[in-house]
Amino acid sequence: MNKKIQLIRNSVQLFFIGLLVAGLFMKFKAVFPLLLIFSLVVGNFFCGWVCPYGALQEFFGAIGDRIFTKKYKMPQNIQKYLIFSRYIVMALLVAGIGVGIYETVNGNKTFTSTVSNFSGVVISASLIIMAGFLIVSTVFERPFCNYLCIDGTKFGIASLTKFFSVKRNKKSCVNCKKCNRVCPMNIAVSDKDSIRNPQCINCFECISSCPVKDTLSYGKIGIFLKKIGN
Numbered sequence: 001m002n003k004k005i006q007l008i009r010n011s012v013q014l015f016f017i018g019l020l021v022a023g024l025f026m027k028f029k030a031v032f033p034l035l036l037i038f039s040l041v042v043g044n045f046f047c048g049w050v051c052p053y054g055a056l057q058e059f060f061g062a063i064g065d066r067i068f069t070k071k072y073k074m075p076q077n078i079q080k081y082l083i084f085s086r087y088i089v090m091a092l093l094v095a096g097i098g099v100g101i102y103e104t105v106n107g108n109k110t111f112t113s114t115v116s117n118f119s120g121v122v123i124s125a126s127l128i129i130m131a132g133f134l135i136v137s138t139v140f141e142r143p144f145c146n147y148l149c150i151d152g153t154k155f156g157i158a159s160l161t162k163f164f165s166v167k168r169n170k171k172s173c174v175n176c177k178k179c180n181r182v183c184p185m186n187i188a189v190s191d192k193d194s195i196r197n198p199q200c201i202n203c204f205e206c207i208s209s210c211p212v213k214d215t216l217s218y219g220k221i222g223i224f225l226k227k228i229g230n
Contacts, residue, residue, distance in 0.1 A: 064138025156198030
């Protein structure tokens with residue numbers, strides 16, 4: 001059953017990549033607010049199942065598995081601080097949007113002209129950066145998702161209140177740490193009773209890799225105030 005979960009997830013990912021290639025993905029974005037509300041209860045499924053760029057990073061990672069002998073992970077003592085980079089990027093973006101709205105409302109023609117002139121450069125630079133992250137994905141899992149993605153930040157924050165998530169049975173856990181090694185978001189799953197970490201994307205890789213039946217599962221977890229930070 002665990003392997004079937006990944007087959008289903010990969011099929012869903014391919015479907016949304018197909019929508020992106022067909023030019024229909026932006027139309028689907030109209031339901032993103034519903035997915036955000038959905039995350040409040042069941043966690044972030046957007047990043048692990050829907051996002052085409054997240055899926056592409058995984059697929060490039062699979063290519064890397066066939067070329068390179070080792071995948072790299074950020075040490076946990078660095079990871080716990082570096083994950084805040086996503087929030088800094090989001091804050092800067094919100095501040096930039098605020099400045100743009102203010103200048104536009106106040107009729108600053110120099111500002112709007114400058115933005116218009118540099119829009120092409122920004123788009124080109126963004127495409128180059130995204131291509132670069134796909135290359136890095138061959139040796140480092142989901143680097144963009146881990147440290148820069150604004151959508152991941154929004155869905156991660158929303159998922160802090162979730163009532164359902166991955167949970168661990170401490171009694172049957174053999175502490176092999178396979179779940180830690182396969183987690184693309186570098187979460188120390190083996191140290192938790194349940195996962196309320198905003199980095200979690202509900203990919204269920206940890207559940208699929210667990211060698212002991214029913215040690216890791218997806219289900220109802222404790223309330224937010226008691227489990228925050230897990």
